[in-house]
Amino acid sequence: MGTVPAVYHALLTRRYLTSKVMPLLASLAVVLCTAMVLITWSVMGGFLNNLTQAGRSLIGDVRIAWPNVGFAHYDELIGMLEADPSVEAAAPIIETFGMLTLLENRTEGVLIRGIDGGSFSRVTDYPGTLWWRPLDEPMPKDGGGDDLRLADENRLLLQRIYEDGLRLRELDPVTGRPESAIVLGVEVGGWNVRTDWGGYYPRVQHLATPEGGSELMNKFMPGSGELSLLVVPIDSQGRPLEPQTAKLPVANEFESGLYDIDRQTVLMDLPALQKMLRMHAAKRVVRGQEGAGSAFEGFFDGEGEVAPAQTVEDPARVTSVIVRMADPDGDLLAFRDRCHEIYAEFAVAHAGEVPSGSVIGIETWEDANRMMIEAVKKETGLVLMIFTFISFTAVFLVFAIFWAMISEKTKDIGILRALGASRLGVAWVWLRYGLAIGVVGSVLGGVLAWAIVTNINEIHEGIYTTGKWLGTHLAGREWNWYIWDPKVYVFKEIPHKIEPWKAAIVLVGGLVSCLVGALWPAARAARMHPVKALRFE
């Protein structure tokens, strides 16, 4: 008798749920808590996703690196890599540090990446990161179409600058010959002003002249400006050589989506950087035997005469080869291991000339951005923990409401027992009731979260517009209610990503919270003595 489950459980759950205000309030609390956690997780997850994708946009999937000194025969390695079906493309790059002298002799330490525009574009999303290019459609928040890149009169110039950026070359205005150029992170120069809608326009500013006056200067550098770059070459033995300086025109600027990269990275034509760093292919004259035990061994021939000089060809070197997977959703770690195998074969073929397979650094884009990704993951975890903790109020709310309801329904419990319901049957009435509140609350919370997350930018715009209107009418000035201000955040819109497994965890969490909240009151109901319950006033 009173077996679990029975029809009366369903009937009472339905009736209690629809005839009382308190359970509706409990459901509402669960709705809000579920939605709050899911929205937070989706936005933080979207932020992490955007951040990592941005980090991936300029380094490919896997990087094979031997820093500073670099390694030779990279073309052969790239050939071996690209012959493998798991590899989409590979590109050589050099990563080094240098000093960039900007306008008015401001000097900044920068990370310099020497790239080959063509191969780099096949491995990364480099073309998509170039900022100065003609646009057909305005950016999401540029409602007024203020973007300079939309203007027809700028189209020709921007197209040329874009192509210069892709090639990292610019035509010399005097000789008309292409010369190496640099592409700066959009925040490096400090001459771009970030707009309200998350774009940039070149700053126009008075600059001091040597004569003591000032002149108005349009600081649009691509296509016209020239900057000085200093690097310190290191020879193949790892010894620093004499610093090298070059004056280089600015071909374009890029925006990767990561402020740190955009603030301190300079891209440069690979052959030009190799030359500056003495990593280009070159011939040199040697006497004696390279790599001998004594510096003088082989320097003299058998008769005590100086041995004849020999010309040795040093191949060009790069510090890294970046590789892109053929399957973008493939197993990244397996792909890394495959790259490692290919490199090991390559190292065996060039034993003594390149680092061996056991010492070379091979890492995925996730490894390369680990610090950043881990930091955001930790922040996401922290925020989730706080919100989950706050959501525990739902447990106490359900508990308090159930406790009060069971007091109110004591007589009902006595009646059920008098009609033959078991203790378990009575407990199940309340557990099922808690479960129903959890189901209703979680499902509605999930729907609410989905509705908000998928329209979060429109809602955000609505809040912003409302703030502007209210401010104008109430305070005589616009109130800036931009929470996700594109002027501050690199991503123009609030990132979001609802993942089914996360939604499932949150929804189940909502259910479990309600069950936990109902557990003690249900046990109390089950323990009630039927006679006392019937006599309860």
Next chain:
Amino acid sequence: MTTATATTPARADPTPGGLLLRVANLHKTYRLGRVDVPVLHGVDLTLGRGEWVAILGASGSGKSTLLHLIGGLDRPDRARNGRARAQIEFRGRDMVNCSQAELNGFRCADVGFVFQFYHLLPELSVTDNVLLGTMIKHGRWGFMGQRADLRARAHKLLDAFGLGHRLRHRPAELSGGERQRVAIARALMNDPSLLLADEPTGNLDRKTGAAILEVLAGIRAERGQTMLMVTHDPEIAARADRVVHLVDGRVVRPSDG
């Protein structure tokens, strides 16, 4: 020790259809804080099949407690200090030492309760209140399998009690007399062997109370329903086949009182 046979003169053989219930040496003590409050002091009682017995007593005499013990809602005191063991035998079955699950089954299948304050669930309709006991008895699949039949039976019962037009109403929309008739219909839904009525007219005006008594008498006449009714009103008790007087937790002869 006093037995039920030593009460007011029986109008007929007390157990014409055989013995349904035998209660012996029933003691019950409640504990209020640190104080033991004895309510029943060794009650003996027999109830024949088809018999209508009224337990008459003043407020606090232990009438309802006796009803609760017989109905399996509570358990009698255990034997102690040389006192004989309490016995409640229903159709020869020992109900004192049975398990909680067996008591649940007993309340569900063999007993129908009618309370003074009706005790209907306010959120349920009249029909659902009447069906509640069958839902508990048959479980999900059992109830669903014979849902239409059970619903028809409930409607028939309610119709017989003049509530055919109130099927979808909530208890709050009914008068006291109507509520009590719904409670009686609920008690009869599982076709119990024993109907336990605790002051069924106690919360009703005289006229409505009389009508309820007519209903009970009708059930008794039509179905031969065994009934044990608790009341403090001698006039109401007089409608029963037999009256048992309960004074301070003891069954007494009228002359003792």
